Structures are given as structure tokens and as C-alpha cells.
Amino acid sequence: MARERKFSLNEVFQHTKQLLLEHGYEGFTFGLLAERLGVSRTAIYKHFENKEEVITAYMVDEMEQVFAKFVHIHDYPTFDEQFRFLLNLILYHDDLHRMIAIGRRIPDTTPAVRANKERLEQFHERMYEELNQLVERGKQEGRIKPHLPNRIVLAYIFQSVVVPHFPGISLDQWAESIKEIIMYGVMTGN
Amino acid sequence: MARERKFSLNEVFQHTKQLLLEHGYEGFTFGLLAERLGVSRTAIYKHFENKEEVITAYMVDEMEQVFAKFVHIHDYPTFDEQFRFLLNLILYHDDLHRMIAIGRRIPDTTPAVRANKERLEQFHERMYEELNQLVERGKQEGRIKPHLPNRIVLAYIFQSVVVPHFPGISLDQWAESIKEIIMYGVMTGN
DNA sequence: GCCGAAAGTGACACTTCTGTCACTTTCGAC
DNA sequence: GTCGAAAGTGACAGAAGTGTCACTTTCGGC
Numbered sequence: 001m002a003r004e005r006k007f008s009l010n011e012v013f014q015h016t017k018q019l020l021l022e023h024g025y026e027g028f029t030f031g032l033l034a035e036r037l038g039v040s041r042t043a044i045y046k047h048f049e050n051k052e053e054v055i056t057a058y059m060v061d062e063m064e065q066v067f068a069k070f071v072h073i074h075d076y077p078t079f080d081e082q083f084r085f086l087l088n089l090i091l092y093h094d095d096l097h098r099m100i101a102i103g104r105r106i107p108d109t110t111p112a113v114r115a116n117k118e119r120l121e122q123f124h125e126r127m128y129e130e131l132n133q134l135v136e137r138g139k140q141e142g143r144i145k146p147h148l149p150n151r152i153v154l155a156y157i158f159q160s161v162v163v164p165h166f167p168g169i170s171l172d173q174w175a176e177s178i179k180e181i182i183m184y185g186v187m188t189g190n
Numbered sequence: 191m192a193r194e195r196k197f198s199l200n201e202v203f204q205h206t207k208q209l210l211l212e213h214g215y216e217g218f219t220f221g222l223l224a225e226r227l228g229v230s231r232t233a234i235y236k237h238f239e240n241k242e243e244v245i246t247a248y249m250v251d252e253m254e255q256v257f258a259k260f261v262h263i264h265d266y267p268t269f270d271e272q273f274r275f276l277l278n279l280i281l282y283h284d285d286l287h288r289m290i291a292i293g294r295r296i297p298d299t300t301p302a303v304r305a306n307k308e309r310l311e312q313f314h315e316r317m318y319e320e321l322n323q324l325v326e327r328g329k330q331e332g333r334i335k336p337h338l339p340n341r342i343v344l345a346y347i348f349q350s351v352v353v354p355h356f357p358g359i360s361l362d363q364w365a366e367s368i369k370e371i372i373m374y375g376v377m378t379g380n
Numbered sequence: 381g382c383c384g385a386a387a388g389t390g391a392c393a394c395t396t397c398t399g400t401c402a403c404t405t406t407c408g409a410c
Numbered sequence: 411g412t413c414g415a416a417a418g419t420g421a422c423a424g425a426a427g428t429g430t431c432a433c434t435t436t437c438g439g440c
Contacts, residue, residue: 002386027216185375192416193406
């Protein structure tokens with residue numbers, strides 16, 4: 001090969017995620033990323049043409065990881081177990097939805113960006129298809145209210161991950177509370 | 191007085207909101223705002239020192255409007271009516287939470303910015319206090335599950351506004367579905 | 381040893397945003 | 411009518427981000 005790289009793809013993704021959360025899409029710059037990686041700004045151009053390429057590549061990577069975990073939903077036999085597994089997965093990846101929102105705004109600046117965005121779109125569709133089937137199954141088994149539109153149920157579940165956690169409330173208690181609210185709401189049963 | 195202004199404060203706020211939603215905090219510039227207002231960029235400097243001042247001023251304005259509506263919660267006698275009123279108010283202001291998230295990142299560049307941020311903080315606290323009392327009352331009247339932490343219930347309700355609406359589902363149906371999920375969850379009662 | 385490929389660098393030109401300044405325009409008060 | 415205050419403008423200089431280029435560094439293969 002050649003000279004050893006001073007930074008790995010994984011490091012790029014890790015800092016990209018951090019910078020996106022801190023500065024947002026418009027505030028993300030090669031200068032900032034280079035600083036975090038401890039290399040010169042131009043070094044990054046050896047591997048990516050522009051920031052859209054970095055960001056979409058990171059997103060594909062993140063999506064792949066989530067999807068790799070997600071397919072284990074089929075290890076669970078019952079609807080209730082699958083539903084619980086899904087909620088845990090989503091609550092664990094509490095940054096995913098923010099990334100999806102950011103991803104929607106990225107313009108197609110290079111063919112690589114376009115390709116990454118298409119892969120993201122495919123992941124998204126497959127995920128949605130699976131989830132839709134889960135909700136459908138829940139309705140058929142009489143576990144989910146049949147009059148709620150699937151899209152709203154799914155969008156609602158995904159949105160729930162954004163509920164912030166506060167000091168004084170443990171992560172476990174937080175996750176349990178969110179799950180209970182999604183499943184049974186905030187009101188008492190009577 | 192003097193010469194008539196080419197743009198009103200309200201126009202500034204309206205375009206600021208629009209630009210923030212389109213480009214985010216970091217993508218918001220005086221050049222963009224001036225273009226929308228149909229004036230030169232420097233004209234804006236006559237009224238605001240920098241973009242932080244414009245943005246926080248807009249946020250205070252928006253918050254005042256929401257708060258003015260919010261206090262009508264006391265026009266409703268029962269907990270259930272108040273709760274419903276609150277949900278309607280929040281669902282109607284579906285951009286508020288995004289603005290709050292953006293607001294957290296604004297640095298204190300001038301005294302005016304600092305003052306605006308403090309006013310926002312005060313609104314926020316008063317609002318939280320009121321809402322906390324509502325949840326507390328709901329618990330005492332046996333309407334809200336007592337074991338859910340108030341903070342989580344409130345954060346959850348606020349977060350719900352972000353659930354996107356889709357074509358094919360009417361706004362009314364969307365709002366009704368969200369309300370039902372918050373109150374009673376997605377699962378059937380048994 | 382030396383050669384080529386890959387990795388990394390600083391310098392440059394370009395663009396965009398920022399904030400200031402001297403200037404002009406417009407209006408009401410007198 | 412003219413004067414002053416407020417509103418608006420274009421020109422400028424500085425800061426920050428972008429992308430390119432010629433160059434150097436480092437490694438494995440021969």
C-alpha cells in the first residue's frame with residue numbers, strides 16, 4: 001500500500017456525529033473536523049470531496065449499524081416481545097431521528113452523495129416496511145388500536161426518542177416510563 | 191419622528207422564523223433576511239446589532255403570543271378540559287419546540303441578547319410551573335398515572351408536536367390520533 | 381537503494397458573511 | 411423652507427470556509 005493513515009474512517013464518523021450534534025448541518029466545517037482529527041484540513045479532501053459526502057457516508061454507516069441490530073426483531077416470536085424490542089432499540093439510538101432530519105436537507109453535490117442518499121432512502125423504506133408489518137400484526141392480534149393510522153403510530157414511536165432525560169431520573173426509569181406512555185398513555189385506565 | 195420604515199418588526203419576525211426553519215441557526219444570515227425583506231443588509235443593523243439579537247427577539251415575540259393564549263387554560267373548570275386545551279395549543283404551535291432547541295445554542299453576544307434569553311427563560315419557567323401544577327392536579331384527581339415522573343409526562347407531551355403529518359391524513363384526524371395516543375397509548379385496553 | 385502509490389501539508393485564490401462608515405433620503409416640527 | 415432625527419444605501423475591510431495545487435513524507439515491492 002503506502003503511508004499509514006493518521007485517522008480511520010471510524011474516527012471520521014465519530015467526530016462527524018459529534019460535530020453535527022453540536023453545530024448542526026450548516027455549522028459543520030472541514031476546518032472543525034480536521035481540528036478534531038488532528039490533521040490538516042486538506043488531508044480530508046484525499047478521502048471525501050466535500051462535507052456532504054462526509055456526512056452522508058457517516059449516516060449510511062450509522063444506519064447500517066442500526067439495521068444490523070434491527071433484524072434481530074425476528075428472533076422474538078410474539079408481537080409483544082417484538083414491540084418491546086423495537087422500543088428498546090429506538091430508545092437506545094436516541095440520536096437517529098435528529099440525523100434523519102438533518103439528512104433531508106443535504107443537497108446532491110456529487111455522485112457519491114447522491115448514491116449515499118439513495119442507500120439511506122432504501123434503508124428507510126425497508127425499515128418502514130418491516131415496522132408497518134409489525135403494527136399491522138399488532139392490529140390483527142388485537143393489541144394495537146385499529147383506528148389509529150399506521151403512519152401516525154410509527155411516526156409517534158420514532159418521535160418519542162427525543163424526549164430528553166433529566167438528572168434525578170435514571171435512564172432505566174426514563175425508558176420504562178416512555179414505553180408505558182407509548183403503550184398505554186398518561187391517563188389512568190378508568 | 192422621521193422617515194417611514196420599509197419593513198416592520200412583524201415582517202422581520204415572520205421571515206426570521208421561515209429562514210430558521212429552512213436553514214437552521216447557523217444557516218441564518220443577514221444577507222438572506224435582507225433579501226426577503228427587500229431592503230439592504232445594512233438597514234437591518236439600524237435595528238439589531240447581530241443575528242443573535244434578531245433571533246432571540248423573534249423568539250420572545252413568539253413566546254409572548256403562545257403565553258397569551260396559554261393563560262386561557264384557566265377559563266376551563268375541569269382537569270380534562272384543561273388538558274385537552276393544552277394539547278390543542280401545543281399541537282397548533284408545532285414549530286415551538288424546534289425553536290426552543292435552536293434557542294439553547296445561541297451565544298450571549300450582546301446585552302440585548304442576554305436580556306432576551308433571560309426573558310425566554312422566565313417564560314419557560316412560568317409555563318413549566320403551570321403545567322406541573324396541571325399534571326399534579328391530574329394525579330390527585332386520579333386521572334394521570336401517579337408513578338410517571340411529572341417531568342417525563344410534560345417533556346413527552348411537548349415532544350409530541352413534532353410528529354409529522356402525512357398527506358392522506360387530515361389535520362383533524364392527526365390531532366385526534368396524537369391526543370388519543372398521549373392519553374391512552376397505542377395499545378388496546380385489555 | 382529506489383520507485384511509485386497513497387497520505388499529508390501549506391500556500392493560494394475564491395467566495396460568503398460580518399460589521400462599520402460616510403453618505404443620501406425622507407419626514408415632521410418649527 | 412430648512413433642520414434634525416431616523417431610515418436606508420453602497421463601499422470597504424476583515425474574518426472564515428472552500429477547493430486546488432505543487433510539494434513532502436512514508437511505506438511496501440522490486
